[in-house]
Amino acid sequence: MKANFLLLFILLFYSCGNEKNVQPNVVLIYLDDLGYGDVSSYELGTLETPNIDKIANGGIRFTNGYASSATCSPSRYALMTGTYPWRNKRAKIITGGNLIIDESEMTLPKMFKSMGYETGVVGKWHLGLGKGGPVDYNSLIKPGPNEVGFDHSYIMADTQDRVPTVYIENGNVVNLDPKDPIEINFRNDDYGLPSGTKNPELLTMKWHHGHNKAIVNGVPRIGYMKGGEKAKWSDIDMADEFINKSKEYLDTVKDKPFFLFYSLQQPHVPRTPHPRFVGTSGMGPRGDVIKEADWCIGEMYNYLEENGLLENTIIIISSDNGPVLNDGYYDDAVEKLGDHTPAGNLRGGKYSLFEAGTRVPFITYWKGKINPQVSDELVTQIDFLNSLSSLIGSDISSTDGVDLSSVFFENSGNGREEFVLEATSRTAFRQKNWVMIPPHNLMAINPRVNIELGNSKDYLLFDLNNDISQQNDLSKSNPEKLVEMIERYDLNRFTKRNKFKKSKIKNELITKPIIRENSKEQRNAKVTTNQISKSANWINFIRVKKGDTYYSISKKHSISLVKLYSYNECSPDTILKVGTPIYLQPKRTKGTKKLHLFEEEDNLYRISQQYGIKLKAIFKRNNWKESYIPQEGEKIYLRGRKK
Secondary structure: HHHHHHHHHHHHHHHHHHOOOOOOEEEEEEEOOOOOOHHHOOOOOOOOOHHHHHHHHHHHEEEEHHHHHHEEEHHHHHHHHHOOOOOOOOOOOOOOOOOOOOOOOOHHHHHHHOOOEEEEEEOOOOOOOOOOOOOOOOOOOOOOOHOOOOOOEEOOOOOOEOOOOOOOOOOOOOOOOOOOOOOOOOOOOOOOOOOOOOHHHOOOOEEEOOOOOEEEEOOOOOEEOOOOHHHEOOOOHHHHHHHHHHHHHHHOOOOOOOOEEOOOOOOOOOOOOHHHHHHOOHHHHHHHHHHHHHHHHHHHEEEHHHHHHHHEEEEEEEEEOOOOOOOEEEOOOOOOOOOOOOOOOOOOOOOOOOHOOOOOOOOOOOOOOOOOEEEEEEEEEHHHHHHHHHOOOOOOOOOOOOHHHHHOOOOOOOOEEEEEEEEOOEEEEEOOOEEEEOOOOOOEEEEOEEEOOOOOOOOEEEEEEOOOOOOOOOOOOOOHHHHHHHHHHHHOOOEEOOOOOOOOOOOOOOOOOOOOOHHHHHHHOOEEEEEEEEOOOEEEEEEEEOOOHHHHHHHHHHOOOOHHHEEEOOOOOOOOOOOEEEEEEOOOOOOOOEEOOOOOOOOOHHHHHHHOOHHHHHHHHHHOOOOOOOOOOOEEEOOOOOO
């Protein structure tokens, strides 16, 4: 009996003493501009990606997996923080700008660090560096990745099409010669150096739009760069550099639980595959760099397997946004595409509110823990923070994220019901199989990249179950569903930390809105409205009487429910109280304010109502034609005259 007890004790002691990495390691592999149809396991395109397929076929391949935005920096912000990017006005595409993550914000690496993990990032960063002005690349650069939770960082600052064309390790430019300091300018050519416009004879890659400034390795870039010659990267060696640096980092932490954000630059422009991958796709440089990226992912898988880490490592693969072909360079991406469909059966692409802008390849893998399957559950990258936090036993969570750990890693549970998606500060709404795109009175197609943007003067409504390619707008034929979608969109889009904010939707919904009954208290309050009154500042309003509902008021006074909620800063769940005023026009701002900054989904009529200024006066004071539409962030002169 004693011998048996002793044997049991020894076995238990040995097991506990030799158990490694009880917590799973996490390798998050993030590609750049990879489309829904660019991965062959999705069976939509003709390009072969065997290494990604191996992981996808051994894990969960999500068909309804979304980036948070149709562009890179906003998507990366949401990925890191679990927060919608449109909540942060600084979460825009970065070109030499400052860090858009506040150092006080919770992030994925901070969450992992709180649970004893080693944290590292290798590859593209594109979330900004420094604060308070231009970045000094000749000294320690901070804040950056290390200040928002990463123990180790080896990155490029923005993207490979922008200066500076150097690697940065833990805040210091790699191989920088102090005698040859770096100077950066994104506005003016103050250095007199060769550029894409002045010296086309020096180019090995021709620019199409936007990329015509500093020439590095024969490729014209965005911005001007002087100095730092010894620090400049080799474009064709970038993929090798990032995978090798990832392995070097893992060599130092593989005996501890670790989180690695492996951020590939492919297939973003400029596409410069290593010579051993040139011609492997038959589709030109874009196809070749996807083949190169697939090889890199295979190298990561092999490293984990060879070092005995695969069984205890979660691998996640996704992309920051959808595909684009010509994004600034002539590289045969269009001419050599052949039968391949980067967007698959989806409409749009990068920059777009249509599905191809944000629906991307989305794969989770955990050998021996996840049963291979294809999942149609609705999931987003915003949910990674909450889900991984729950999985490893942390109580950290974000406001916008959802705990989908069972969906991601356990082959069980349900995905999201709804979420707000974004493209260059414009937003839309997905709920189950439905998508609603609110009015965005901007150009419908970006002519430079030839992508439909999802902009329209009217609401758009699509049923993805029956119309995955979004060809049939149902906004007119299904007004009840449209009203429901706009209500839910308002509650999501204009609510932060459970506080309802003023909606800024421009257009009327429909002439006769249809809506479900409101709360029980409202249903019991059958009332009539009094005559329209005018307040002291000339705002039309009525006072609620017993029996009023938002729907009855909107119907009687021919005002949409969306505007009614907006003008009164309320929601469908706000109880109507007898005697309180309900405004039928925007509240006028008193005083002598001289300027108004045009915001997303503003319109000039609303601004004229808000400030009590005639539209003609606004056009005159700003020297505009009456057909002019201001852009986001543009100054609008309300008093005086624009000079």
